Amino acid sequence: MSWHDAPGTAVVTGASSGIGWEYATRLAARGWGLVLVARRAERLDVLAKEALKEGAAGVETLVADLGGPEDLSRVVERAAGDDIDLVVNNAGINGYGPLSEVDAGLLTRVLNVNVVALTALTRAAVPGMPARGRGAVSNVASLPAFAGGLPPDPLPRRAVYAGSKGYAVTFTRTPAAELAGTPLRCRSSAPGSRRPSSTSAPGTPR
Structure with a gap:
């Protein structure tokens, strides 16, 4: 999170827990303004108060399910705003289970959140950044995402989830190359994961 000399405004999806929460609070501590996106309004309210306490320049909350086209459209519009300097596409769901048994509707949601929303929000944010000379x-x-290099190979119960995360890595490489030599950045990260247990609920937000 050291792409800019001065803080700006960041959109953080999946902000209500885990990695999204960490991104939000650390950016807040550096004086960033935040647009926090998640499905759970009560968790967003708690995070907004925490972010302001940490030093955020301002906090806006958007209650949205990125698996739905109408909610996604609202967040895409915000990410395209001329005040947005950073978009963190963290929202994701897992859809764990044998491919032959997992509900097809759930797998569609996994792809909508992990692939479609990530692509749409990246596409929304990047065009306005060159004129401002900063953005990420x-x-x-x-x-x-790197299932081919990890035991067991392939990973059981995670066909669509792993594929969606592989997409996130591969997709990010092209805009990253297109922005080479500019002040703009597009990057992906691959945090560690826990092996899903038999009690893991399919569709649990990541």
């Missing part, structure tokens, strides 16, 4: 997109993937 950070796409959060996961170690299962």
Whole structure:
């Protein structure tokens, strides 16, 4: 999170817990303004108060399910704003389970959140950044994105999830190359993951 000399305004999706929460509070501590996106309004309210306490320049909350086209459209519009300097695409769901058994509707949601929303928000944010001479997109993937290099090979119960995270890594490489030599950045990260247990609920937000 050291792409800019001065703080700006960041959109953070999946902000209500985990990695998104960490991004939000650390950016807040550096004086960034925040647009926090998640499905759970009560968690966003708690985070907004915490971010202001940490030193955020301002906090806006957007309650949205990125798996739905109407909510996604609202967040895409905000990410395209001329005040946005950083978009953190952290929202994701897992859809764990044997491919032959997982509900097809759930797998569609996994792709809508992990692939479609990530792509749309990246596309929304990047065009306005060159004129401002600053900007970054950070796409959060996961170690299962590299399933071919990890035991067991392939990963059981995570076909669509791992594929969606592989997409996040591969997709990010092209805009990163296109922005080479400019002050703009597009990057992906692959945090570690826990092996899903038999009690893991399919569709649990990551």
